[in-house]
Structure formats: C-alpha cells, structure tokens
Amino acid sequence: MTDLPPPLASLSLANLALTLDDRGIATLSLNRPQKRNALDAATVGELIRAFTAFPEAGVRAVILRAEGPHFCAGLDLVEHHGADRSPAEFWQLCLRWHEAFNRMEYGGIPVIAALKGAVVGGGLELASAAHIRVADASTYFALPEGSRGLFTGGGATIRVADLVGKARMIDMMLTGRIYRGAEAVEVGLAQYLVEDSEAKARELAEATAANLPLTNFAICSAISHMQNMSALDAAYAEATVAGIVNTQPDARARLKAFADGTGPRIKPGQG
Numbered sequence: 453m454t455d456l457p458p459p460l461a462s463l464s465l466a467n468l469a470l471t472l473d474d475r476g477i478a479t480l481s482l483n484r485p486q487k488r489n490a491l492d493a494a495t496v497g498e499l500i501r502a503f504t505a506f507p508e509a510g511v512r513a514v515i516l517r518a519e520g521p522h523f524c525a526g527l528d529l530v531e532h533h534g535a536d537r538s539p540a541e542f543w544q545l546c547l548r549w550h551e552a553f554n555r556m557e558y559g560g561i562p563v564i565a566a567l568k569g570a571v572v573g574g575g576l577e578l579a580s581a582a583h584i585r586v587a588d589a590s591t592y593f594a595l596p597e598g599s600r601g602l603f604t605g606g607g608a609t610i611r612v613a614d615l616v617g618k619a620r621m622i623d624m625m626l627t628g629r630i631y632r633g634a635e636a637v638e639v640g641l642a643q644y645l646v647e648d649s650e651a652k653a654r655e656l657a658e659a660t661a662a663n664l665p666l667t668n669f670a671i672c673s674a675i676s677h678m679q680n681m682s683a684l685d686a687a688y689a690e691a692t693v694a695g696i697v698n699t700q701p702d703a704r705a706r707l708k709a710f711a712d713g714t715g716p717r718i719k720p721g722q723g
Contacts, residue, residue, distance in 0.1 A: 459509040463502060467495040469519070470502065476512035477657045485520025490528035491574050496548050503555035512661035512668075515653045516582055517566040521590070526573025529600070546605035549574070553581035553607050557676050560669035562660040566653035567591045567642065576641075577606035580615060583672055584656055587642035588649040592632040595624040614679075615640040664706075670697045 453471045455461070460470060460478075469481040480502055482489035506514060518524060537545065556563050565582035572594045579585050595612065597603055604612075604625070613621045616639045623629050637645050646652045660668060674693045678686040697703075709715030 457509050459505040460502075460511075463498075463505060465498050465502070467492070468498045468502060472509075472511070475658060475661050476510060477515065477654075477661050478506060478509075478511045478513070479515045479517065482516075482518040482524055485518070485522075487528060487530075488522040488525035488570055489518045489520065489575070490525045490530075491549075491578065492528040492531045493545060493548070495528075496545075496552050499552040500548065500555060503552065503559055506561055507559060511561055512665065513562045513564065513657040515564050515566060515650070515657050516578075517650055517653065518568070520569075522569030522575075523565070523567045523571045523591070524575025524578055525570045526575045526577075527602075527606075542605070549577070549606035553577065553611075556581040557583075557611075558673045560673040562657070562668055562672055564653045564656045564660070566649040568649055570594075571641075573597060573602075573604070574606050576612060577604065577608045580611035581607065584644070584653075585642040586644040586646060586649040586652045586656070587632075587636060588646060589633065591636070591642070591649070592630050593636055593641045594628060594630045595621065596628050598625045599628050664700065664702050666700050666702070667697055 454474050456470065456472055460472060463470065467482070467484050469483045471479045473479075482495070484490065484492075484495065503514075535541075562584070563582040564584045564586065565579045567579060567585055567587045568590050569592070571579050571587075571591055573596060576593055576595060595604065595608060608621065612624075616624075620639060624631075631639060631641055634645060636642050644652055644656075670693050674689065678689055681689060706715060
C-alpha cells in the first residue's frame, strides 16, 4: 500500500477505513462490524467525502468492502429510533444518502462491491450504486422495509428496481423475500458468485484500473445518464461521448496494437 495523497490523507474517517495501492486502486471498508455495518448519518457523510475526493486524487478503481461477516444491514435503525426525526429531517437525511450513492454511480470511477452476509435494505441500496457486485456463498439480499413499517429512501426504487424489475422489488418489500446464491445472480442483484468475493473484486479492480481513465469515466457515468434520457436524446449523447472517447490521443497505441495484431484478442473463456 502507498501513502494517501493529500485529498485522501485529509479525510476524517471514523466509520470507514481507506487504503490505496500503487496501481491507484482504493479499498474503502465499512468499519462498524459491531453494528453489522449499518449506515448512520455520520457514515453517509464519510461516504460523500470519500467519493468526492477520489477523482481529485487520481483513483483508478474502488473496491467497496466491509469488516466483519456482513456487508451492510442498511439504515441504522437504533440511531433512527433514538433520533425521532421529523419528516423534514428524515427527508434531508435521505437526500444525503442520494448524494453519496450518486457520487458513486456517476463519479466516473469503477466501483466494485465485494459482498458477504447481509446486503439488506439500505445496504442493498449502497451495493446497487456500485458498478459491479460480487457475492459469495454467505451473501443474501433483502428489502425488509414492509415488515418494519418503513419505505426505501436511498434509491432502491431507482436502482434495485432497475436491476430486478418492479414486480420483484415489490415482492421483496411486501413479503421479505430473500435472494441468495445463483438465484440472486439470475435476477441481477450481483454479476458474480464466487468463493472469495474480495479476491474477485481485487481481480476486477485491477482489470478496470488498466483501462484508460477517460474510457472508464464514460462507462461509469455516461451510461447511467443516458438511461435517464429519452431514446432520441440518449442516441445523441452516446454519439457525442463516443466522438470524444474514441478519438482520445491515449487510445492511439492501443488501436495500433490491435491493427498490427500485437494487442490482446477477445476469446471465449475470458473473464
């Protein structure tokens, strides 16, 4: 691991742990294992600060992981109960959650989530903001808000519904249905199911960090923006982004290697 550069070294993190390697891969760890890494207001603030600082620090990819046996049990219900927030106060808290997760999804840096144990409620909202989700055999996904008298407030109606479809999300919230294993991958909650989610997340982070930063920025921001547009506007935006990315000077060497046959070729069995 390398020393953190100034934008990262100056972060004040109590509920998150951060390291950076010499490839520019940041490992951001949820660090409240005694609370199953539930998200309180302070942790959400730290997520905002971290993902704001990553682009300035030149981070090439982010591995999002957790200490302890669980990834994230969602909203810190003990804090929520004790705070006894007004509707306006909770509204503002939800907007902070959206700010944190939007900075992940639209920040232009690949975020790979290494999942384990509970990925529940707000924990699933957090995971769904990552670009790649890797699960292991212990991972389970749920949205138990219905049984708790709650409603999602961190983007599940946007991201989780986009992953699994409206009907499945409603079923999860109404009945407490749990997805795990191959079924979770089949419905879109994770892209990988492996024995060691952190090792696979590291492998994927190293692969994405080797891409050109401008290409990664387009993949990890433009696609999400285009999904929010009409088809006609998205087509225009896609052409604009392609015009910029596909003519970048840094791509010339890679294109030359492909043209002269010295570059890598895509073959079955890769990935």
